[in-house]
Amino acid sequence: MLAPRLFLASTHLLQRFTCKISAAVEPAVLADLEQAVIKPRKHPGVIRPNHIELPKQLSDTLRRIVGDHPVRKVLRDSELLNRYIKSRHPPPTPLEVENKKRLIIEEINAKMSLDRLATLSAEEAARWQRKRELEINKRLDQRTYAWKRIEYGAYEAIVYAIGRAAQEYAVMKRVLTELQLRDEQFKPSSYIDFGSGIGTGMWVASELWRDSIFEYYNVDRSREMNELSELILQQGQENKQVELRNVFYRQFLPAIDTKYDLVVISHTLFEMADKQQREEILLNLWRKCDGYMIIVEEGTRRGSELVNEARRFLLRAGDEHAGQTLAPCPHDLRCPRLNDLADRTPCNFEISYAPLRLSSESSGDRKTSLYSYAILKKGVVEDSSRPWPRIVRPTLVRSKHSICRLCTEGGNLQEVIFTASKHGKAAYSCARVSRWGDRLPISLGTPQIKPKKSQSEPDSMSKPTEPTELA
Secondary structure, eight states: OOOHHHHHHHHHHHHHHSOBOOEEEOHHHHHHHHTTSSOGGGOTTOOOOSEEOOOHHHHHHHHHHTTTSOHHHHHHHHHHHHHHHHTOOOOOOHHHHHHHHHHHHHHHHHHSOGGGGGGSOHHHHHHHHHHHHHHHHHHHHHHSOOOOOOOOOHHHHHHHHHHHHHHHHHHHHHHHHHHHHHOTTOOOSEEEEETOTTOHHHHHHHHHHTTTOOEEEEEOSOHHHHHHHHHHHTTTOTTSOOSSSSEEEESSOOSSOOOEEEEEEESOGGGSSSHHHHHHHHHHHHHHEEEEEEEEEESSHHHHHHHHHHHHHHHTSOGGGOEEEEESOSSSSOOGGGTOTTOOOOOOEEEEEOOOOSSTTOOOSOEEEEEEEEEEEESOOOOTTTTSOEEOSOOEEETTEEEEEEEOTTSOEEEEEEOHHHHOHHHHHHHHHOOTTOBOSEEEOOOBOOOOOOTTSOGGGOOOOOOOOOO
């Protein structure tokens, strides 16, 4: 027989996974599916591409910039840098440090009680207090993340380019392609990238909107990064003419109040010293935005928290700078992943990419990268498909049913088990072929959980319980 606590837990899980929910395909999409105008695997909620390779010209250029540096050393250092970047935390806040110190003092008090001071001489008490303080500081240093800004010289910039170019290009291609698909009328004429690095965002933007973008403004505090970015545009040849028009590099944001249609801050929030600096820079960029702002970070828990912190801050910027979320959230509410502090699952997505091959020893033809992002629109999002739920974990395809974990327009996480008999062939087919990161062109009803039966009450007296969201 199950123990009472285990029984209650199993019943709770049963309620989570047996709730019923209606799902209606959008009428226009349903008509196209029924008339075979589109196939389910090409429904309008599908986000592509799923696998991305660097253009050959960029791959050749990146191989060229390695120059006389030993290839094995560059590959080894790029792998170490990549691991370090993926493991980074933002600087700890004073409150976090204070809370850790308080817990450590409680531990030390249990081991070195202050009551002992009464039994010691003045000299012994001073020595004992010093020993106690040293132990507190030692433990605090061990448990506090030692944040420091990454400094990029000429060699470090090359290592970064070799280790990060392929995956950052893939992430930016996926994110900016979604923006292009969602707003076909958006034709940016100006572009600014804060923390531009080697220029991966500019590469993608120039591919998607080359005919409309008139100015590319790249800001990175590392002069060597800026020089390498320009060299890459010159295809690794210093005297070669840059094909893009009006490309500018600066180490600091411009003081003048210039507006830009497309604003990007990618893989940069971890480099800021504290929350105040993050908010100052974000607000400065948001004020310069006259279209869309893109925020991208590593798909770790900390990266996801930084993206959502930035998103929430900008959405509260006031009427003069009001905006809405275009992606990935179908709402402007707090990310439901962050509502449950016990659940450390980040809000992230996966992209497959082909790594840069410098030699025959380079491993693998396919890798995956996790990323977190937000696309914010200055003003109102004019997209009727905005409420469509987003798939936030891999779809589980089973015999005669498929399971999708969705983020809904109500700011909730909802698991839906799609079957042809309950939801119709169109909804079932769309769910079955959709992947992590895609949207479903459906509207969800209110979850309904089958009422529990009470041992002391007949079926007719049982009351429905509140629907439980999947965390």
